[in-house]
Amino acid sequence: MQFDFSDKRILVTGGTRGIGHAVAEAFLIAGARVAINGRTAQSVDAAMAMMDGNDQRVAAPWDIGTVGGCESAVNSAIDTLGGLDILVNSAGVGWDVTIEDSDEKLWNQTLDVNLKGTFFCCRAALGALREVRGNIVNVASDAGLMGTPNSAVYCASKGGVVNLTRAMALELAPDVRVNCVCPGYVDTDMVRRDWIEQGDDPAELEQTVVDYAPMKRMATRKEIAHAILYLASHDARFATGTTLQIDGGSTAGR
Numbered sequence: 001m002q003f004d005f006s007d008k009r010i011l012v013t014g015g016t017r018g019i020g021h022a023v024a025e026a027f028l029i030a031g032a033r034v035a036i037n038g039r040t041a042q043s044v045d046a047a048m049a050m051m052d053g054n055d056q057r058v059a060a061p062w063d064i065g066t067v068g069g070c071e072s073a074v075n076s077a078i079d080t081l082g083g084l085d086i087l088v089n090s091a092g093v094g095w096d097v098t099i100e101d102s103d104e105k106l107w108n109q110t111l112d113v114n115l116k117g118t119f120f121c122c123r124a125a126l127g128a129l130r131e132v133r134g135n136i137v138n139v140a141s142d143a144g145l146m147g148t149p150n151s152a153v154y155c156a157s158k159g160g161v162v163n164l165t166r167a168m169a170l171e172l173a174p175d176v177r178v179n180c181v182c183p184g185y186v187d188t189d190m191v192r193r194d195w196i197e198q199g200d201d202p203a204e205l206e207q208t209v210v211d212y213a214p215m216k217r218m219a220t221r222k223e224i225a226h227a228i229l230y231l232a233s234h235d236a237r238f239a240t241g242t243t244l245q246i247d248g249g250s251t252a253g254r
Contacts, residue, residue, distance in 0.1 A: 003026075003030040003229045003230075003233055004030060004031060005027055005030040005031050005032035005086075005229075005232075005233070006030075006031035006032070007031070007032075007033075008027075008031075008032045008033070008085045008086060009032070009033050009035075009077075009081035009082065009083050009084050009085045009086070010024075010027050010032045010033065010034045010035065010084075010085065010086045010087075010088065010232075011034075011035045011037065011060060011073070011074060011077040011081075011084060011086075011087050011088070011121075011125070012024045012027070012034060012035070012036055012037060012088045012090055013037040013064050013073065013087075013088065013089050013090055013091040013117070013121055014037065014038070014064070014089075014090040014091030014092060014139075015034075015036035015037050015038060015044075015047060015090065016036065016037075016038035016039075016043045016044055016046070016047035017038075017043075017047065017188070017189055017190065018090075018186070018188035018189060018190050018221065019090050019139060019183065019186060019188065019221055019224050019225065020037075020088070020090035020091065020139075021047055021050075021221070022221035022222055022224065022225040023088055023090055023224075023225045023228050023229075024036050024047075024051065024057070025051055025052075025225070026222070026225040026226065026228075026229055027229065028051060028052060028056055028057060029052075030229065031056075032056065032086075033056045033057070033058070033081055034056060034057050034058070035057075035058050035059070035060040035073075035076070035077035035080060035081055036048055036051075036057055036058070036059060036060060037060045037061065037062065037064065037073045037077075037091065038061050039061070039062075039063050039064075040061055041059065041061040043061070044059045044060070044061040045059065058077070058080045058081065060073045060074075060076045060077045060080070061073075062076070064091040064113055064117035064121065065109070065112040065113045065116075065117055066112070067116070067120045069117075070117055070120035070121045070123075070124055071120065071124045073121065073124075074087070074121055074124035074125045074128075075124065078125075078128050083128055083131065083132065084125055084128040084129060084132075084134060085129070085132050085134045085135075086134055086135055086136070086137070086232045087121060087122065087125045087129065087134070087135075087136045087137075088136075088137045088138075088139070088228060088232070089117070089118040089121055089122070089136065089137070089138045089139060089161075090139045091113055091114075091117055091118075092113060092114050092139060093109060093110060093113045093114065094110065094114075094151070094154040094157075094190075095110075095153075095154070096150045096151060096195065097150060097151075097153065098150050099152050102152060102153050106153055107153055110153045110154060110157045111153075111156075111157050111160075114154075114157035114158060114160075114161060115157045115160040115161060115164065118138055118161055118164065119164060122136055122138075122168060122178075126172070126176065129175075129176045130172075130175050130176060133174075133175055133176065134176060134177075135176060135177035135178065135179070135231075135232055135240075136168070136176065136177070136178045136179070137179050137180065137181065137228050137231045137232050138161050138164070138165050138178070138179070138180035138181075139161075139180065139181055139183070139224075139228070140158045140159075140161040140162045140165070140180045140181065140182045140243070141154075141158040141161075141182055141183060141184075142182050142183065142184045142245065142247040142250045142251050143155045143158050143159075144157075144158030144159040144160075144161055144162040144182055145159070145162065145182055145243070145245070145251050146250075146251055158182075161180060162180060162182065162243055165178050165179065165180040165241065165243065166241045166243075169240040169241030169242075170241065173240055177236075177237070177239065177240040178240055178241065179231040179236070179239055179240060179241070179242040179243075179244065180242070180243055180244070181224060181227050181228055181231065181243075181244045181245075181246055182243055182244065182245045182246070182247060182251070183219055183224050183246050183247060184212065184213050184218075184219060184246070184247030184248050184250045184251075185209050185212055185213065185218045185219065185248075186218055186219045186220070186221060186224055187218040187219065187220055187221065188221060191209070191218070192206075196209065212248075212250060213247060213248025213249055213250045214248060214249035214250070214252065215248030215249055216248075217248065218248075219246060219247075219248065223246060224246055227244055227246050231244060
């Protein structure tokens with residue numbers, strides 16, 4: 001499917017790596033003007049240097065883990081782009097931690113970015129999105145639809161994103177659509193560098209990840225990005241409150 005987002009103004013949080021980076025690239029290819037968020041100016045500049053579309057991309061470097069950072073990132077995007085048509089909340093963090101080892105610091109780090117950051121970016125963008133009957137796409141996870149061991153805090157944060165999406169969709173209809181995607185394992189640097197390569201046996205851990213979904217592989221970043229572009233597009237204009245699972249069958253049943 002060929003998407004046309006010519007003249008659309010997009011903010012992608014967490015756009016410096018992983019899914020967010022692929023989403024920003026896909027929107028640029030589709031003709032959009034894209035504000036790319038990351039935690040630091042250095043990370044945003046490095047990510048933008050790897051993208052085409054010099055005249056179509058702008059930086060919005062703020063920490064989504066704080067309310068002030070959410071508001072600054074959104075306001076910066078609106079000011080620079082002259083408005084906002086679509087918000088993609090892709091910033092996220094996650095760790096494999098047992099219940100016994102899950103302390104208040106872990107809860108705060110995870111919820112601040114994954115759930116609170118999503119909410120406050122949405123809230124900050126509402127005025128601009130209402131003006132143009134725009135839409136929001138949140139990035140949740142298959143872990144927001146089912147439990148997995150050693151991930152209680154992460155599951156709670158992503159489950160919150162799923163139900164936050166539904167509640168916002170009801171409250172903001174018909175002016176602003178709100179949907180979310182729930183990926184399974186995606187072949188990103190976060191999965192490989194921050195998890196697989198840190199394991200005692202990286203090859204065995206990678207095989208475990210590959211075998212996790214019935215499709216016996218990880219998703220590509222582009223597969224998730226294209227799903228997000230569909231939900232953000234005019235073709236999905238009757239979709240709101242949708243939870244789109246792109247998980248290789250992991251949530252279909254065991």
